[in-house]
Amino acid sequence: MFNFQRSARSKGDTNQNSFTRVLSKALHLVFVAALVAGLALSVAPVPVAHAATITVTTTADELNSDGDCSLREAIQAANTDSAVDACPPGSGADTVDVPTGTYTLAIAGAGEDANATGDLDILGDLTISGAGASTTVIDGANLDRVLDVRRVQAQVSGVTIRNGGGGGVQNHGTLTITNSAIADNTGSGLSNAFDAFLTLTGVTVTGNTALNGAGILNHGTMTVSNSTISGNTAIQGSGGQGIGGGIFNKPGGTVHIEGSTISGNSAAVVSGGIDNSGTLTLIDSNVSGNSNGGIMNWSGGSLFVEGSAFLGNTAENGAGIFNQGGTLEVTGSSFRNNTATGGGGGIAHAFGTATLQNSIFARNSAPGGGGILYAGGDLTLTGVTVSDNQAGVGGGITTLDGSAANGLAGTLTITNSTITRNTAGFGGGGIANGENMTLILHGTEVSNNTTGGDGGGIFNDGTVTLDGSTVRRNTASRGGGIFNKDSLTLIDSAVTRNTATSGLGSGGGIFNDGGTVSITNSTVRRNNPDDCVSC
Numbered sequence: 001m002f003n004f005q006r007s008a009r010s011k012g013d014t015n016q017n018s019f020t021r022v023l024s025k026a027l028h029l030v031f032v033a034a035l036v037a038g039l040a041l042s043v044a045p046v047p048v049a050h051a052a053t054i055t056v057t058t059t060a061d062e063l064n065s066d067g068d069c070s071l072r073e074a075i076q077a078a079n080t081d082s083a084v085d086a087c088p089p090g091s092g093a094d095t096v097d098v099p100t101g102t103y104t105l106a107i108a109g110a111g112e113d114a115n116a117t118g119d120l121d122i123l124g125d126l127t128i129s130g131a132g133a134s135t136t137v138i139d140g141a142n143l144d145r146v147l148d149v150r151r152v153q154a155q156v157s158g159v160t161i162r163n164g165g166g167g168g169v170q171n172h173g174t175l176t177i178t179n180s181a182i183a184d185n186t187g188s189g190l191s192n193a194f195d196a197f198l199t200l201t202g203v204t205v206t207g208n209t210a211l212n213g214a215g216i217l218n219h220g221t222m223t224v225s226n227s228t229i230s231g232n233t234a235i236q237g238s239g240g241q242g243i244g245g246g247i248f249n250k251p252g253g254t255v256h257i258e259g260s261t262i263s264g265n266s267a268a269v270v271s272g273g274i275d276n277s278g279t280l281t282l283i284d285s286n287v288s289g290n291s292n293g294g295i296m297n298w299s300g301g302s303l304f305v306e307g308s309a310f311l312g313n314t315a316e317n318g319a320g321i322f323n324q325g326g327t328l329e330v331t332g333s334s335f336r337n338n339t340a341t342g343g344g345g346g347i348a349h350a351f352g353t354a355t356l357q358n359s360i361f362a363r364n365s366a367p368g369g370g371g372i373l374y375a376g377g378d379l380t381l382t383g384v385t386v387s388d389n390q391a392g393v394g395g396g397i398t399t400l401d402g403s404a405a406n407g408l409a410g411t412l413t414i415t416n417s418t419i420t421r422n423t424a425g426f427g428g429g430g431i432a433n434g435e436n437m438t439l440i441l442h443g444t445e446v447s448n449n450t451t452g453g454d455g456g457g458i459f460n461d462g463t464v465t466l467d468g469s470t471v472r473r474n475t476a477s478r479g480g481g482i483f484n485k486d487s488l489t490l491i492d493s494a495v496t497r498n499t500a501t502s503g504l505g506s507g508g509g510i511f512n513d514g515g516t517v518s519i520t521n522s523t524v525r526r527n528n529p530d531d532c533v534s535c
Contacts, residue, residue, distance in 0.1 A: 052090050054078060055097040061106040063116065071096070071103045071138070076115050079123040093125035098159065100135040110144040110166065118144030119166070122154050130159035133181045133204070140164035142186060149175050156180060168208065171196045171220075183207050188217040189232065194252065196220035203227040210234060211241035212275070213248030215265060224257045234267040242268025244275030245290065251300060253278035257285050266291035273313065276301045276326070282308050293318060294338070299325030299352065310335045310346070317373065318348030319364070325377070328354040335359070340366035343398060344373030345389060351377040358383040365390040369398030370422060374437070376400075376408040384417040386430075394432030394459070395422030395449060401434040401461070408437070415442040424451040427483070428459035429474055435486070437462040441469040450475045454511065455483030456498060462486050466493040466522075475499045479511035480527060486515045490522040499528045507533035 054077055058068040062085075063076060069087040077083060078090035109117025119140070130136030136158055140146040142165035147156070153174045160181040161168045167187030169175070174197040181204040182189040189208035192198040197220060204227065205215045215232035216222070229246045236242030245265035249255045255278065263286065266272045273290035274280065277298045284307045287294040293315035297303040303326060310320035310333070319338035321328065328349070335346035342348075345364030347356070354377070361371035361384065370389030372381075374397065386396040396419045399412055412433075419430040429449035433439040439462065446457040447470070456474030458464060463486060470493065471481040481498035482488065488510070500506035509527030510517065512534040524531045 051092040052078070052088055052094045053097060054087050054090065054094060056099065056103070057086065059101045059103050061104060063107065071098060072105075072107070072115060072120060075120055075122060075126070075128075078126050079115060079121070081124075090124065093127070093153070095127040095129055098128060098130045098136050098138075100131045102137040102139055104139040104141050105143050105146065106141065108143055113148065113150065119146055119148045119164075119170075121148045121150065122152060123150050125153045127155040127157075128159065129157055130180070132158045133160045133179060136160070137162060140168070140185070145170055145187065146185070149173050161185075167191055167210070171198050173197075175199070176201070177203050179203070181206070182215075186210070188213045188215070188248075190216045192216070192218045192220045192222050192253075194219045198222045200224045200227050205229045205246075206231045208232045211237050211239070212243040214244070214267075215246045217244075217248050217250075218253045218255055218278075219250040221254045222256070224255070224260050226258075227260045228263070230261065230263045230265060232265045234265075234269075234271075236268035240269075243271050245272045245292070247274040247276075249274065249276045249278045249280055249301075251277045255279070256281045256283075258283040259285060261286045261288070262290065262294070263288045264290065268292070270315075270322075271296040272315070276303055278302075280304070282306070284308060286311070287320070288312050290314075292316075293320075293322055295321045297321065297323045297326040297328055297352075301326035303328045305330045305333050307331075308333045311337055313338045315340050317342040318344045319366070320346045322348045323350065323352055323354050325351040327352060329357075330355070330359055331357040333359045335361045335371070336363050338364045340364075340373075342366065342373075343368035343375075343400075344371075345369070345391070346371045348373040348375065349377060349379045350375040353378045354380070356381045356384050360384070361386045361389060361396075363388045367392040368400070368432075369394045370396060370424075372397045374399040374410075374412045376410045378410055379412045381412075381414045381417050384414070386417070386419045387421050389422045390424070391422075392425045394428040395424035395430060395451065396420075397431045398428065399432070399434045399437040399439060399462070401436065408434075411438040411440065413440045413442070414444050417444045419444065419446045419457075420448050422449045424449075424453065427451055427453035427455050427476075429456045429476060430458060432459040433462045433464055435461045439464045441466045443467075444469045446471045446474065448473045452477060454478045456480045456500075457495075458482045460484045460486060460488055460515070465489040465491070467491045469493045471495045471498065473497050473499075475501065477502045478506045480506075480508045481524075482510045483507070483513065484510060484515045484517060485513045488512070488515060489518045489520075490524075491520045492522060494523040495531075496523060496526050497528075500530075504529045505533055506530075510535055
């Protein structure tokens with residue numbers, strides 16, 4: 001019985017397995033047929049648009065049918081995706097190849113955006129590729145601006161764009177310029193519109209002239225790397241201006257500059273190098289030899305500087321940087337040999353907020369504040385060296401007199417810094433602290449400063465607190481270390497080895513001229529001819 005049942009099940013299993021194999025094979029055939037049909041459909045040819053390369057064959061500026069391909073015609077072919085004269089039709093994001101030569105615009109007319117007259121209008125995604133900035137030149141002949149990029153993506157490389165009559169390049173889209181020069185244009189060399197994006201790499205912007213933003217006028221987003229912006233001039237016309245010789249960054253604009261040089265620019269009114277009312281970042285760059293200031297940072301502006309050098313700039317106030325009510329942060333940078341005719345050879349800070357860290361201010365000069373001028377707001381120095389600067393008052397640092405009338409008030413805080421070897425003709429060899437202003441020093445050394453007037457290290461007409469700080473080896477007529485007219489507090493500090501040159505009673509260490517002096521856990525000794533007069 002058992003064997004029969006097993007045998008019956010085996011026979012049933014055999015029949016069922018045979019059916020299953022047949023069904024499986026049939027399904028397999030159906031699947032394969034469907035797959036083959038699908039593959040056949042998938043490999044059916046689909047038209048693909050390939051970008052065209054259009055080579056310019058004549059340096060003449062023309063839009064006609066004479067059997068060649070001009071630069072204007074090549075751009076028109078790319079704009080319209082149709083053949084123009086001997087230029088093949090464009091197709092998508094095209095490339096216009098511009099060989100060695102000078103391409104001078106000659107079709108007069110301005111104010112239209114169809115590429116028919118005046119400037120070259122880019123109306124579709126396009127790359128313009130020259131043979132090199134020294135050999136491929138697009139010359140505007142002062143008819144109109146040279147290049148107008150509408151709301152498209154464009155790239156320009158290996159060309160010089162010069163002699164635009166309404167500026168060099170105007171961008172409304174996304175534009176990248178590499179290894180090129182923007183030179184000698186009347187009107188901004190580059191103008192970047194609101195909501196536009198401009199990237200410059202290896203670009204020289206030079207010799208341009210405009211009322212403002214002679215080199216670059218920015219209202220959008222701009223990135224500049226390994227480039228030079230030099231020798232541009234912001235002039236003053238009948239309507240005024242004369243601002244931002246190198247760059248004018250409008251409110252709402254964003255500029256990032258890295259590994260670049262801003263040099264030898266000038267402005268008739270202010271901001272020879274850069275005028276900023278937007279957001280500006282400057283990294284590993286050089287700002288040098290600009291007239292009417294390296295950088296002006298206005299109220300509402302934000303300026304961040306890292307690893308950069310400010311050298312040989314001139315201005316009335318703040319030859320390196322003038323922070324006029326904006327937000328300023330400087331770290332790991334140097335300010336050397338800058339000259340102001342008013343105040344703040346290196347930096348002038350008036351209102352706003354500023355933080356200076358791990359930076360050097362050396363050999364700068366001004367009538368007030370050879371290195372730094374402070375005129376209200378909040379200013380903090382940490383890990384800063386202020387040395388070898390010269391001024392009439394405040395060889396290293398000056399804080400202006402504050403009052404309710406002029407609205408100047410605030411606190412200057414200096415931490416872990418060195419103020420040394422500065423000189424002043426009339427007072428405050430190291431620091432001059434003005435009336436109603438507050439100066440706080442933490443862990444800071446004020447040493448080897450000199451003045452022919454009072455206060456070799458510090459002249460104080462406001463409120464000064466020294467906490468864990470040292471004033472030593474300074475020289476003055478009176479108050480070799482400190483001359484105090486208002487409020488002076490020493491906590492865990494030392495005033496030592498300072499010299500007053502006006503004889504006994506002149507306060508080698510401290511001369512107190514009617515103010516108050518509080519000394520806690522501090523040392524005032526070994527000063528010449530005396531330690532503390534009227535303390």
